[in-house]
Amino acid sequence: MAFKTLAEQISGRCVYYNGLSGPGMKDDSSTRRCDAGVVYLTVKDETRPRDNFQQWPCFRSGEPITTCLKRHFPTPEEVAAEVAEHDARWERLKLGIGVASENAKLRGLKKGSGGVGEVPCPVCKSGTLHYSVAGYNGHMHGHCTTKDCLSWMQ
Numbered sequence: 001m002a003f004k005t006l007a008e009q010i011s012g013r014c015v016y017y018n019g020l021s022g023p024g025m026k027d028d029s030s031t032r033r034c035d036a037g038v039v040y041l042t043v044k045d046e047t048r049p050r051d052n053f054q055q056w057p058c059f060r061s062g063e064p065i066t067t068c069l070k071r072h073f074p075t076p077e078e079v080a081a082e083v084a085e086h087d088a089r090w091e092r093l094k095l096g097i098g099v100a101s102e103n104a105k106l107r108g109l110k111k112g113s114g115g116v117g118e119v120p121c122p123v124c125k126s127g128t129l130h131y132s133v134a135g136y137n138g139h140m141h142g143h144c145t146t147k148d149c150l151s152w153m154q
Contacts, residue, residue, distance in 0.1 A: 006083055006086060007079050007080070007083050010074060010079045010082050010083065011060075011073060011074055011076075011079045012059055012060045012061070012073075013058055013059050013060075013073070014034070014057070014058040014059070014068075014070075014071050014072055014073060015035075015072050015073065015074050015078070016034040016035040016036035016038070016058075016070060016071075016072065017034055017035075017058040017059075018034055018035050020032065020040060020056070034058065034070070036070040037070075038068055038070050040056070040058075043056070043057050043067040043068040044056060044067075045057070045067055057071045058071070060073065092123045092149075092150065093150060093152060095122050095123055096121065096122060096123055096129055096142065096144070096150040096152070097140070097142070097152060099119055099122045099129065100117070100119060100129055100131040100140060100142050101140065103117055103119045103131075104117055104131065104133050104140065109133040110133065110138050111134075111135065111136070111137055111138030112135055112138075113133075113135055114132070114133045114134050114135025114136070114138075115132070115133055115135075116130070116131065116132045116133075117130075117131055117132075117133075118130045118131070119131075121144045121145075121146065121149060121150065123144065123149055123150055124144060124146045124149045124150075126146055127144040127145040127146030127149055128144070128145045129142060129143070129144050129145075129150065130142060130143055130144075130145070131143075139153075139154040140152075140154050141153045141154065
């Protein structure tokens with residue numbers, strides 16, 4: 001199976017798709033809805049193969065499924081904007097993790113010697129970036145005190 005680029009993944013799913021499982025989807029599967037309010041199970045095509053999400057009209061796979069009247073795929077401009085937003089978030093995350101990692105290294109925090117630390121946030125420049133390093137495996141978790149700035153787990 002060939003891997004798809006981020007742009008291919010975004011352009012291949014309906015703009016209203018919000019997931020068939022995962023966080024926020026712990027309710028009864030018969031009531032799970034997309035962002036357009038369509039109950040997923042009411043548009044599922046049971047006659048199609050189960051692999052690669054071919055039963056769901058939410059994805060461009062194989063022959064088009066016409067069981068959902070709200071199905072809408074993003075325009076090339078919307079895809080480009082979402083890819084740019086994703087790339088910008090990734091760059092901010094790399095910056096924050098880099099600064100926290102350097103600070104942790106200076107403090108001797110690593111696998112076998114865990115601990116916590118904080119630094120001024122290099123992204124928003126107004127919050128504090130709190131981080132912890134697990135002594136067990138050296139993984140780092142961190143978050144900024146500014147709402148919606150940075151947060152990660154390794």
